Amino acid sequence: MFSRKMVVIVGALVLIAASVIIISINSRRSPLADPTGGVAVGLFAPFQEAFTTAAGFVSGIWRNYFALVGLAEEAQEMRRQLSQAKADLNQYEETRQANRRLRSLLNFRTRTASDAIAAEVIGRDPSPWFKTIIINKGYTDGVFKASPVVVPEGIVGLVVATSAHFAKVLLIIDQNSAVDAKVQATRARGIVKGDPTGRGSFNYVLRKHEISLGDSVITSGLDGVFPKGLPIGRVSEIVRLSAGIFQEIAITPYVDFETLEEVLVLAPPERHDLQEAP
């Protein structure tokens, strides 16, 4: 009755419609509602951890040993010693920096919450357009969905998927992220949303509020996820439109997400419907 060409065209149209509908429905759902995220994280994260460790080891060797290959023979012994010394120095420097970061985390942990869990970043989002990280702590360590993730400089994001030993964190610079916030000086409220450029926008701030460049934006605590008063970022651009009731504000986060290595996971809010059973 129908030609083969017609069947192919109709099939393609149905498939296009189905995928557009599925993706648009999924893109409107909260990232917390995805029940399958933890499976892939659980499967891939151990390998990601091994890769990250191996990469650090290899880059250390590359920096400290292979860079010296090709030098004169008579200096070989001296250079070997130099290489060893450099390796040690590099190791000391790494340890010193890790010590400084961890000390800072520890101080911060004492200030914020004693039951915070320290975790390492072991993987990043496969796409440059979405901003998530994988950390090496999961529900057996007390990390659950909707747990806030922070560093001393400010808030990092929110746990959106967990496996036994690993978790996926949605960064505040992801476009699906939204944090209830206020300007520290004027207490003007709004919502901080991420955008694909890696900055954030501070939305729904009424035009009547006086905001200045450089003002600090902090969490309001009203979203029931992030504790009140944690730093988010600094106001970097303000556009007051002639019409409308809100002003457009861009913020630059305090956290450098490119160099993030260790984070603290705070206890999740008291929302048991979001927590996963181990």
Next chain:
Amino acid sequence: MSFLFYLMAGVLLILLQTTLLPEMPLAGASYDLLTPVVIHISVYRPLREGIPLILLLGASMDGLSGGPPGLYVSLYVWLYLAMRHLRQFLHVGNLILLSLVAVAGVGLESLAFFGLIGLQSPIGNIWLVAAHTFFRQLAFALFTVPIILFTLQVGQRKVGRLQKTMGSENGAG
């Protein structure tokens, strides 16, 4: 065995993409390394092997990414079907032509991402950033896609030979 080969290659590229590439200076230009794998599978593997592979790889990427669930599966299925259709007209044994098709696939995938992101957050300056990233990704893909495809072809040939040897040994036994 070739199913396992493609799966391992895919997993290795996912690990590269999520651990090593983001730490490198070219991180902003990194594209989806699985795109050439999807193109290669659609050209060289039969439907019954290709579809499960595409679904597995897509689901893995969806699980690790912060994008809407189903995004990578949909994109891979579309790339796969489009390439299955295209191979009727293209001389796909040619590595250069296949590389160009795969780079076009990278471009199409990026455009799909931009479309989705543009719909979700209509911010003016995003298009400038998107265009910049798009061209950097294409440039990076032009250099690296042929390497990935060549490696896959060599690996696939070796796996094929191994399969034949094992088959003839079993037949002789």
